[in-house]
Amino acid sequence: MVPRWKGKDVKAKKDAEAEALREPMSKIISQLQSSLVQSEACGFLSDNSVHLAVGAEQIELLDKACFGQPVRTVEKDLVWFQLSLEESFYLCYSLNCLKIKVGDSGIQSDKELWTSMKSKKKTFPYFYKAYSHLRMKNWVVRSGALYGVDFVVYRHHPARVHSEYGALVLSHEDDEDLNGRLQVWSDVHCTTRLLGGVAKILLVMYINKNGNKDESPLCMENYTVQERTITRFVPEQSRENC
Amino acid sequence: MVPRWKGKDVKAKKDAEAEALREPMSKIISQLQSSLVQSEACGFLSDNSVHLAVGAEQIELLDKACFGQPVRTVEKDLVWFQLSLEESFYLCYSLNCLKIKVGDSGIQSDKELWTSMKSKKKTFPYFYKAYSHLRMKNWVVRSGALYGVDFVVYRHHPARVHSEYGALVLSHEDDEDLNGRLQVWSDVHCTTRLLGGVAKILLVMYINKNGNKDESPLCMENYTVQERTITRFVPEQSRENC
Numbered sequence: 001m002v003p004r005w006k007g008k009d010v011k012a013k014k015d016a017e018a019e020a021l022r023e024p025m026s027k028i029i030s031q032l033q034s035s036l037v038q039s040e041a042c043g044f045l046s047d048n049s050v051h052l053a054v055g056a057e058q059i060e061l062l063d064k065a066c067f068g069q070p071v072r073t074v075e076k077d078l079v080w081f082q083l084s085l086e087e088s089f090y091l092c093y094s095l096n097c098l099k100i101k102v103g104d105s106g107i108q109s110d111k112e113l114w115t116s117m118k119s120k121k122k123t124f125p126y127f128y129k130a131y132s133h134l135r136m137k138n139w140v141v142r143s144g145a146l147y148g149v150d151f152v153v154y155r156h157h158p159a160r161v162h163s164e165y166g167a168l169v170l171s172h173e174d175d176e177d178l179n180g181r182l183q184v185w186s187d188v189h190c191t192t193r194l195l196g197g198v199a200k201i202l203l204v205m206y207i208n209k210n211g212n213k214d215e216s217p218l219c220m221e222n223y224t225v226q227e228r229t230i231t232r233f234v235p236e237q238s239r240e241n242c
Numbered sequence: 243m244v245p246r247w248k249g250k251d252v253k254a255k256k257d258a259e260a261e262a263l264r265e266p267m268s269k270i271i272s273q274l275q276s277s278l279v280q281s282e283a284c285g286f287l288s289d290n291s292v293h294l295a296v297g298a299e300q301i302e303l304l305d306k307a308c309f310g311q312p313v314r315t316v317e318k319d320l321v322w323f324q325l326s327l328e329e330s331f332y333l334c335y336s337l338n339c340l341k342i343k344v345g346d347s348g349i350q351s352d353k354e355l356w357t358s359m360k361s362k363k364k365t366f367p368y369f370y371k372a373y374s375h376l377r378m379k380n381w382v383v384r385s386g387a388l389y390g391v392d393f394v395v396y397r398h399h400p401a402r403v404h405s406e407y408g409a410l411v412l413s414h415e416d417d418e419d420l421n422g423r424l425q426v427w428s429d430v431h432c433t434t435r436l437l438g439g440v441a442k443i444l445l446v447m448y449i450n451k452n453g454n455k456d457e458s459p460l461c462m463e464n465y466t467v468q469e470r471t472i473t474r475f476v477p478e479q480s481r482e483n484c
Binding site for chain 1: 392410422423426428429430431432435436439
């Protein structure tokens with residue numbers, strides 16, 4: 001399947017592709033990283049997300065890099081951004097450009113934050129490994145709730161291109177908090193049919209901990225990621241015109 | 243949601259509805275029942291289906307009543323029909339108009355057939371209860387594989403009306419062969435989004451055995467069926483124009 005660039009006609013689609021090539025995601029993320037480091041950005045973890053107050057420049061950079069979403073304007077040019085657990089931990093731990101506080105305590109160490117996030121979401125280690133694995137390869141990763149998957153995966157900004165994959169995070173290991181999906185054929189049919197209908201491919205990411213006890217985020221280096229794509233087989237389509 | 247009758251324009255849709263009213267499903271099924279009894283119909287169970295050789299009149303009645311599908315023409319006016327386990331057991335046990343043989347042995351008693359079908363498909367008791375529960379209320383029930391559900395449910399023949407429900411068979415009881423669906427939110431999102439996109443409602447049928455050991459089909463009388471429909475909540479749609 002080829003990337004589906006957005007635009008009202010062929011020329012506009014080509015322009016979207018050219019713009020994306022001129023401004024690769026890796027470059028945008030570097031800009032965001034520098035800006036957050038320079039401003040000593042600090043977010044607050046509460047419930048299942050991190051809130052971060054940002055000014056005009058960072059609002060634009062967070063939007064271009066597809067991290068979080070604006071939730072409330074505090075005053076002119078100052079907005080609270082809401083980041084998911086995976087997004088904020090990626091900025092904090094993998095890009096080292098965000099500090100995070102929990103409640104009244106001070107800035108959390110990577111290990112403390114890791115423990116806080118695991119306590120908020122049991123499957124966090126699996127989900128974070130999948131999220132960071134894709135982000136490090138410069139894919140844009142957003143929530144897949146709308147399509148009944150864990151993440152949707154874009155080649156570039158969603159304003160420029162349609163997402164190509166719907167990803168489910170599973171494990172070959174016996175973890176009762178994970179693996180609620182694709183246990184029966186009807187679920188496989190449902191997922192591939194829905195994603196096929198919106199021109200996406202099902203990407204199944206099996207995250208295996210290989211016996212790690214998850215005491216610090218360093219453990220994730222020993223996790224393995226196995227990727228599989230699953231598509232429907234349509235006999236008529238697959239015969240002569242493929 | 244109102245039934246969506248089929249037809250290229252409003253008049254054709256109204257005609258489809260009028261025809262369905264003139265010829266209710268209960269009447270068609272009575273005709274099929276009489277015809278099968280009169281011809282002493284006998285099918286053969288193999289793999290996961292029952293094959294039945296039928297002539298022109300019964301081909302039409304099976305099609306009108308939506309049981310099985312033709313698989314092979316043996317000679318002029320004689321066709322092998324393939325019936326699912328649920329369909330054939332319904333004709334045999336609930337309508338008492340079909341006999342079934344297994345391999346070289348003779349015609350099976352209800353209890354023998356029940357045991358044979360359970361050995362072919364562990365979840366047969368649950369699925370049969372759901373299937374027969376809907377059929378007895380004169381709904382047309384077909385496989386839901388295309389939509390990632392167990393059954394699709396029609397008000398009348400699929401040529402006349404679109405299916406209104408996609409049904410999943412589950413149980414509140416702890417049966418490891420069942421209950422592979424709707425364990426996590428992403429699956430609920432996936433299923434309701436897919437069905438919503440094709441104008442169907444998710445019907446969840448919880449079948450509870452209430453301690454029965456399933457030694458004969460009579461046990462099913464003590465099963466209970468709880469039905470729930472699940473639809474997506476779309477805030478904008480649900481506010482003013484509902």
